Amino acid sequence: MDELQDYPRPSVTIDCVVFGYDGIALSLLLINRKEAPFINMWTLPGGFLFLEETPEESARRILKSKTGLNNLYLEQLYTFGDVKRDPRGRVLSVAYYALVDPRRLELLAGIAANDVKWFESSKLPKTAFDHKEIIKVAYNRLKAKVTYQPIGFELLDKKFTLTELQFLYECILQRPIDKRNFRKRILESKVIKSTGEKRSGQKNRAPELFEFDELQYKNLVKEGFQFKI
Amino acid sequence: MDELQDYPRPSVTIDCVVFGYDGIALSLLLINRKEAPFINMWTLPGGFLFLEETPEESARRILKSKTGLNNLYLEQLYTFGDVKRDPRGRVLSVAYYALVDPRRLELLAGIAANDVKWFESSKLPKTAFDHKEIIKVAYNRLKAKVTYQPIGFELLDKKFTLTELQFLYECILQRPIDKRNFRKRILESKVIKSTGEKRSGQKNRAPELFEFDELQYKNLVKEGFQFKI
DNA sequence: TTAATTAGTGTTATAATAACACTAACTATA
DNA sequence: TATAGTTAGTGTTATTATAACACTAATTAA
Numbered sequence: 001m002d003e004l005q006d007y008p009r010p011s012v013t014i015d016c017v018v019f020g021y022d023g024i025a026l027s028l029l030l031i032n033r034k035e036a037p038f039i040n041m042w043t044l045p046g047g048f049l050f051l052e053e054t055p056e057e058s059a060r061r062i063l064k065s066k067t068g069l070n071n072l073y074l075e076q077l078y079t080f081g082d083v084k085r086d087p088r089g090r091v092l093s094v095a096y097y098a099l100v101d102p103r104r105l106e107l108l109a110g111i112a113a114n115d116v117k118w119f120e121s122s123k124l125p126k127t128a129f130d131h132k133e134i135i136k137v138a139y140n141r142l143k144a145k146v147t148y149q150p151i152g153f154e155l156l157d158k159k160f161t162l163t164e165l166q167f168l169y170e171c172i173l174q175r176p177i178d179k180r181n182f183r184k185r186i187l188e189s190k191v192i193k194s195t196g197e198k199r200s201g202q203k204n205r206a207p208e209l210f211e212f213d214e215l216q217y218k219n220l221v222k223e224g225f226q227f228k229i
Numbered sequence: 230m231d232e233l234q235d236y237p238r239p240s241v242t243i244d245c246v247v248f249g250y251d252g253i254a255l256s257l258l259l260i261n262r263k264e265a266p267f268i269n270m271w272t273l274p275g276g277f278l279f280l281e282e283t284p285e286e287s288a289r290r291i292l293k294s295k296t297g298l299n300n301l302y303l304e305q306l307y308t309f310g311d312v313k314r315d316p317r318g319r320v321l322s323v324a325y326y327a328l329v330d331p332r333r334l335e336l337l338a339g340i341a342a343n344d345v346k347w348f349e350s351s352k353l354p355k356t357a358f359d360h361k362e363i364i365k366v367a368y369n370r371l372k373a374k375v376t377y378q379p380i381g382f383e384l385l386d387k388k389f390t391l392t393e394l395q396f397l398y399e400c401i402l403q404r405p406i407d408k409r410n411f412r413k414r415i416l417e418s419k420v421i422k423s424t425g426e427k428r429s430g431q432k433n434r435a436p437e438l439f440e441f442d443e444l445q446y447k448n449l450v451k452e453g454f455q456f457k458i
Numbered sequence: 459t460t461a462a463t464t465a466g467t468g469t470t471a472t473a474a475t476a477a478c479a480c481t482a483a484c485t486a487t488a
Numbered sequence: 489t490a491t492a493g494t495t496a497g498t499g500t501t502a503t504t505a506t507a508a509c510a511c512t513a514a515t516t517a518a
Contacts, residue, residue, distance in 0.1 A: 004318045007277040009238040012321060048236040051319045055310040079308045079323050081284040089233045090280045092241060092323075094308050163465070180467070181507065204464040205514035392496070409498070410476065433495040434483035459518105466513070474505070482497070488490090 010081075010090040014058045015046035015131070017077065017095065017138035018067070020102035020118055021155040023164065026171050027102065027118040028135065030127065031066065034115070037087045038128035042119075044135070046093070059096040066116060073099040073154040077138050085130045093129075097138040099154035146172050150191045150227045153212040159195055161207040162186065169229060182229075189227055191217045239310075239319040243287045244275035244360065246306065246324065246367035247296070249331035249347055250384040252393065255400050256331065256347040257364065259356065260295065263344070266316050267357035271348075273364070275322070288325040295345060302328040302383040304374075306367050314359045322358075326367040328383035375401050379420045379456045382441040388424055390436040391415065398458060411458075418456055420446045 018029035030042040045066040049058045056074065064070050077095040085091065102118055119125060121139065124132075146152050152168050153160075166182050186192060193213040198206040217227075247258035259271040274295040278287045285303065293299050306324040314320065331347055348354060350368065353361075375381050381397050382389075395411050415421060422442040427435040446456075 004240045004320065007240060008280045009240050010278065010280060011233045011236060011238050012241065049239065049310075049321075051237045051239060052312060054312060055308060055321070076307060078305060079284060081278075081323070083281060083283060091233065092278075092284070092321075094310070094321075161465085178507070178509085179465090180509085183466080184468090185506095200515080202464080203462080203516045205466080205516090207465055390496085407476070407478085408496090409478085412497080413499090414475095429484080431495080432485045432493080434485095434497080436496055461516100461518080463516085464514090467511085468509105470508085472505100472507075474503100476503075477501085478499105480498085482495100484494085484496095486491100486493080488492095 010092050011086075011088075012049045013046050013091055013093045014049055014055055014062055015044040015080075015093045015095045015134060016059055016063055016074075017044055017097040017135055018063065018100055019097065019121075019138075019142060019155065020100045020105070021168055021171065022102050022118075023167070024171075025120045025122070027120050028124065029067065029100075029102075030117060030119055030125070032115045032117070033128060041128040042117075042125045042131075043128045044095075044131045045116075049094070055094045056096070059098075063098060067100070067105055069100060069105050073151060077134070077141060080130055080134060082130060093134070095134050095138070097142065099142075099151060101155055101157060103157070143172060143174075147229050148227060150189075150212065150217060153192075159197065159209040159211050161199060161209060163207060165192075165210075177229075185229065189225075190220060191227060239321050240315075241278045242275050242320055242322045243278055243284055243291055244273040244309075244322045244324045244363060245288055245292055245303075246273055246326040246364055247292065247329055248326065248350075248367075248371060248384065249329045249334070250397055250400065251331050251347075252396070254349045254351070256349050257353065258296065258329075258331075259346060259348055259354070261344045261346070262357060270357040271346075271354045271360075272357045273324075273360045274345075278323070284323045285325070288327075292327060296329070296334055298329060298334050302380060306363070306370060309359055309363060311359060322363070324363050324367070326371065328371075328380060330384055330386060332386070372401060372403075376458050377456060379418075379441065379446060382421075388426065388438040388440050390428060390438060392436060394421075394439075406458075414458065418454075419449060420456060 020027045020029060029045060031045050033039060033041050033043045045062055047062045049055060053061065055076065059074055060070060063072065074096055077097050080093045080095060083090065146169065152165065155168055156164060162183055165186065166177055166179065170177050191213055192210045195209045195211050197209045199209055200206040249256045249258060258274060260274050262268060262270050262272045274291055276291045278284060282290065284305065288303055289299060292301065303325055306326050309322045309324060312319065375398065381394065384397055385393060391412055394415065395406055395408065399406050420442055421439045424438045424440050426438045428438055429435040
């Protein structure tokens with residue numbers, strides 16, 4: 001019989017690509033590394049997988065400890081396994097990506113402000129390990145996914161205007177979207193509903209506030225509905 | 230500094246979902262397990278990851294040893310990491326899926342015929358570990374992928390007729406496709422080209438033989454072309 | 459009250475998709 | 489050698505989805 005101990009085991013880490021959106025630009029959360037190797041370089045939030053947790057649980061634990069947030073949208077991205085991706089030895093990384101509204105996020109008090117930082121996705125610093133590659137894969141996945149699954153809402157406040165939602169999509173997809181067509185489609189899809197409220201206090205017409213209709217979305221999915229932007 | 234040996238390491242295996250198509254049905258290659266646990270049950274071809282190989286290299290090595298084939302279409306599927314997915318201990322599985330024309334495949338002489346077997350995907354036996362779940366994820370991925378990437382060709386002979394290609398798509402997607410629309414679209418896409426030959430010796434009109442135009446496909450992709458069925 | 463600013467709204471041309479039925483070529487056999 | 493049986497191959501049209509486009513409405517500040 002094969003015994004587990006007959007085979008050498010790699011180390012396994014979890015790395016998270018955390019996307020945030022502050023209303024202006026898509027950003028990524030990076031951590032300044034305080035240890036060798038790659039001391040003082042920027043890295044994805046990550047850590048070693050514990051034996052008593054699943055990779056997803058591990059990702060949530062790590063995100064909680066680095067950002068203080070739980071319950072965020074999280075999805076497995078890919079497992080990176082180049083033999084020399086970590087100079088310390090053989091380390092597999094199961095990568096996840098997460099979506100966060102950074103305005104809802106309080107970076108943990110215990111962590112020095114300089115250690116954890118948001119970077120605009122177009123202005124990333126040099127990163128350690130193969131994290132540049134992981135980020136690239138994550139961004140491509142986000143871009144593809146956002147057009148056929150209503151995950152963009154995770155990056156916004158609970159209540160948002162259609163203009164805000166459109167700006168977010170333009171920001172992720174890096175292309176302009178026609179306002180009238182966008183509104184028509186998103187409203188026809190029935191995945192968002194009006195709250196009846198308006199956002200006032202601006203120097204212009206008060207826009208209507210909408211929210212994601214999760215219940216309705218689940219029903220639509222059951223009927224075979226496919227979200228599409 | 231973090232040292233790798235400070236952290237417990239899980240075992241890591243590679244499991245492969247091998248899809249085959251014999252002209253009639255989509256099939257899966259399973260292996261009859263000769264060891265505990267799950268002795269005598271059917272499993273996905275798999276094995277432990279070696280420290281000196283990447284997960285993909287490992288998958289190719291495993292497939293080569295179980296099927297004798299190399300150079301097959303292979304793609305990482307997902308990493309399965311339930312804490313109790315293997316009764317022997319903590320084992321992560323990095324799963325891959327592969328596409329094979331089973332008529333090109335000679336099962337290795339060294340392996341008893343009963344040990345390795347094709348099963349129609351609609352008539353699978355009970356499988357060990359969480360392999361049922363892995364298979365389900367793989368089939369969903371294949372179904373989605375086949376509509377926007379020309380990977381179906383991997384399951385056919387180098388030269389094939391349009392009718393064969395259409396049957397394959399109907400088989401994977403589990404729905405009828407209009408013959409004229411299918412031909413129009415696949416030919417307009419330019420990813421296949423006529424060989425000029427015909428397949429004769431049947432009791433009916435000799436169909437034209439086509440082949441996948443890989444060079445042309447790569448060019449089209451560079452120009453931003455998206456395959457679509 | 460007026461200017462500035464962003465929100466909100468429909469129509470039409472164009473392109474993509476889906477539905478549909480016959481003729482052509484080859485083989486077997488009467 | 490004519491005919492029946494079988495699968496290959498071919499275009500057109502209606503329907504639906506997409507893309508392009510410009511003005512009016514509401515609010516605030518000056």
